[in-house]
Amino acid sequence: MKSVTAPAEPRRGLGALAAGLLLPLLAACGDDHLTRYPQTTYAPRTEMAEIQMGLFNLTLYLGVAVGLVTFALLGWIMWKFRYRPEAPEPRQIHGNTTLEVAWTLFPALIVAVIAVFTVKAIFATQPEPPANALNVRVIGKQWWWEFQYPVNGGQDTIITANEIHVPVGQPVQLLLESDNVLHSFWVPQMGGKRDLITNRVNRLIFTPREPGVYLGQCAEFCGDSHALMKMRLVAHTPQGFQDWLNNEARPAVEPLDSTSSVAVGKKLVTQGVCAGCHVINGTPMVGRQGPNLTHFGRRRTLAAGIVENNAENLAAWVRNAPAMKPGSKMPQLGGDIPNALTEDQIQYIVAYLQSLQ
Known part of the structure; x- marks a missing residue:
């Protein structure tokens, strides 16, 4: 009895390859693409972004059309004029004025169309400010x-x-x-x-x-x-x-209890290391090197959006800002340095800053 070898399944392999290539493209069209790609230009939310998206789509569609036509012609030429020993030499087209004008004129027309819509988009995205802006x-x-x-x-x-x-x-x-x-x-x-x-x-x-x-x-x-x-x-x-x-527009709210950790933190912030660089409206702080902290506790993030604004991250930032953000103008205030803040002092500062709602 002959042994039977299972035939190879090239179609299944090609299908899996095609699916692997198409899945990322299909996923990008799903409703949750904004969750995975929050900084996307494919979901415009202003008239300016829509104009720019329209210009992008125009160049994309024209580019795809040119590519499809080019590869279709290339495929037809490769099949039509494939090598055959018995076939005579094809007729040469060097000096064919009609062809040379065509393949010069068509790209120029496409570029002209793109140029017209580009100039239009430039003027549309550079308007005069409305009176109610x-x-x-x-x-x-x-x-x-x-x-x-x-x-x-x-x-x-x-x-x-x-x-x-x-x-x-x-x-x-x-x-x-x-x-x-x-x-x-x-x-x-x-x-x-x-x-x-x-x-x-x-x-x-x-x-x-x-x-x-x-x-x-x-x-x-x-x-x-x-x-x-x-x-x-x-x-x-x-x-x-x-x-x-x-x-x-309101100044910072005063701590209700003058002996609380928030009140201790306020004294450390407004009369200590923070006062030289930051400002909190309603306090003596007038520094302008760092961000305004008047309502810091309401912000979602700190350190220009790199981490969530919570007690743990804020303590780490006060303790050693350059470790979180290389080159930060805010110096290291805690840790193993001379005159460093103690951990208790850092927690008091965190409590006060988070109270600034």
């Missing part, structure tokens, strides 16, 4: 973001850091500048990148369409912690934004 001054630091909101007709300014808050349905004009090196503001779902340049103010205008938290970051290499210079854009309902603005 919310103006927010954005200053790139090393390596964090400062956001300033003029209020009361420009007489007062609300200052916060690393989280920019905007209302849905109202145009927003960002006035972008840097007080050090070149940075680039980029929240992909809001729009494209825009540089922050020393001694120059650039503008970025968009209108958020959906409430939510949108991730962004610096998109221009700016030094040691460039990759750790993140941010969050929080889009509120109009009433939610007004509530946030009203809260930010």
Whole structure:
């Protein structure tokens, strides 16, 4: 009796390979792609981002069409004029004016179409600010973001850091500048990148369409912690934004119990090592080197968005900020250094900073 060898299954192998290649593409189209890729340009949430997405799609579709036609012609030529010993030499096309004009004219037309829509998109994404635009001054630091909101007709300014808050349905004009090196503001779902340049103010205008938290970051290499210079854009309902603005305009709340750990922490912060670089409205602190801490406890993250704002991370940041963020301007305050803060003092500082709601 002959032994029977199972035949190979090349089709199943090819099918598995095709499935492996297609699954990532199909997964990118799912509803949960924003969870896995939060900084995506494929889910625009402003008119500016939609214009840029439309221009990208135009160039993509034209490029795919050109590629398909090119490979189809190449395949047909390779089959039509494949080597056959008995076949005569094909007719040569050198000097064929019609063909040369065609393969010169068609790419030029495609480039012209792209150029027309590109110029149109440039003008559409560089509009004059509407009269009802919310103006927010954005200053790139090393390596964090400062956001300033003029209020009361420009007489007062609300200052916060690393989280920019905007209302849905109202145009927003960002006035972008840097007080050090070149940075680039980029929240992909809001729009494209825009540089922050020393001694120059650039503008970025968009209108958020959906409430939510949108991730962004610096998109221009700016030094040691460039990759750790993140941010969050929080889009509120109009009433939610007004509530946030009203809260930010208030000074820091005083500790209720003068003997509590929060009160001890306040003394350490406002009369100690933090006072020279930070400001907390309603206290004697007037430092401007570091972020405004008036409502620090309400922020979702710390250290420009790299870690969650909780007691453990905040203690680690106060203890040794450069260990978490190389090149940080905030010095090491705890650990094995002269005149270091004790662990109890660090916990008092953490308790006070987290109380700043």
